[in-house]
Amino acid sequence: MKKSIVLSVVVATMFLGCSDNSSKNTEQTSVSKAKEQVAQSVKAVGEVAEQEVEKNIQTSSDAIKEVADSAKEIASNIKESSEEVVADALSSAKQSIDVASITKACVGCHGLNGEKNTMVSSGEGVPNTLSKDELKSALEGYASGGLNKFGKGVMMVSFAKNLTAEQIDAIAEAWGK
Ligand code: HEC
Numbered sequence: 001m002k003k004s005i006v007l008s009v010v011v012a013t014m015f016l017g018c019s020d021n022s023s024k025n026t027e028q029t030s031v032s033k034a035k036e037q038v039a040q041s042v043k044a045v046g047e048v049a050e051q052e053v054e055k056n057i058q059t060s061s062d063a064i065k066e067v068a069d070s071a072k073e074i075a076s077n078i079k080e081s082s083e084e085v086v087a088d089a090l091s092s093a094k095q096s097i098d099v100a101s102i103t104k105a106c107v108g109c110h111g112l113n114g115e116k117n118t119m120v121s122s123g124e125g126v127p128n129t130l131s132k133d134e135l136k137s138a139l140e141g142y143a144s145g146g147l148n149k150f151g152k153g154v155m156m157v158s159f160a161k162n163l164t165a166e167q168i169d170a171i172a173e174a175w176g177k
Contacts, residue, residue, distance in 0.1 A: 099174040102167045105159055114175035120150050132176030139168045 103110075106127075109118050114127030114135075127135055141147030142160035163171070 095170065095174070099170050102163070102170060103174075105162070106171075109155075114171075119152055119155060122150065125150050125152070127171075128175045128177070130176055132172040135176040136168055136172040139163060139171065143168075 110116055110127050117125035130138060138147060139160045142153060142156035145157050147153050
C-alpha cells in the first residue's frame with residue numbers, strides 16, 4: 001500500500017512535471033514563432049521599402065539623366081548656333097573688308113556702296129540699281145572693252161580690267177540688288 005502511494009505520487013509528479021513542461025514549451029514555441037513572424041514581417045517590410053527606395057532612386061536618377069541629357073543637347077545647340085553666328089559674322093565682316101578693299105578704286109565715282117555715278121549727269125550708270133547678274137555682266141563687258149551704255153564706257157575699262165572673276169563676284173554680291 002505504501003509502495004503504491006509512493007509510486008502514484010511519483011507518477012503524478014512526473015505527469016505534473018510533464019504537463020507543466022509541455023505547456024511551458026508550447027508557450028515558448030508560440031512566443032518564438034510570433035517573434036519569428038514579427039521578424040519576418042519586419043524583414044519583408046524592410047525589403048519592400050528597400051525596393052521602393054531603389055525604384056525611386058532609379059526613377060529619379062533616370063529623370064536627372066534625362067534633364068542632364070536635354071541640358072547637354074540645349075548647350076550643344078547653343079554652342080553650335082553661336083559658332084554659326086560668329087562664323088557668319090566673321091565671314092560677312094571679312095567679305096565687307098574684302099569688298100571695301102576691292103572697291104577702293106570705285107568709290108570716288110560710285111560712292112561706298114555703288115549708289116551713285118558722278119560722271120553721268122543724267123543720273124544713270126548707278127551700279128547698285130542693277131541686279132547681281134546685270135552688275136556682273138556690266139563689269140565683264142567693260143573689262144572686254146565692248147560695253148558703252150551711256151557714252152562713257154571707256155572710263156570704266158581700266159577699272160574693270162583690274163578685277164579678277166572673284167572680285168567681280170564679290171562686288172556683284174555686295175552692290176547688286
Ligand atoms: C572715274 C570714275 C569711275 C570710276 C573710278 C569707276 N567707274 Fe564705274 N562707271 C563710270 C562711268 C562714267 C560709267 C558709265 C559707263 C557707260 O557709259 O557705260 C560707269 C558704269 C559702271 C557700271 C554700270 C552701271 C549701269 O548702270 O549699267 C558699273 C557696274 C560700274 N561702273 C562699276 C564700277 C566699279 C565696280 C568700279 C571700281 C572697280 C568703278 N565702276 C569705277 C565711272 C567710274
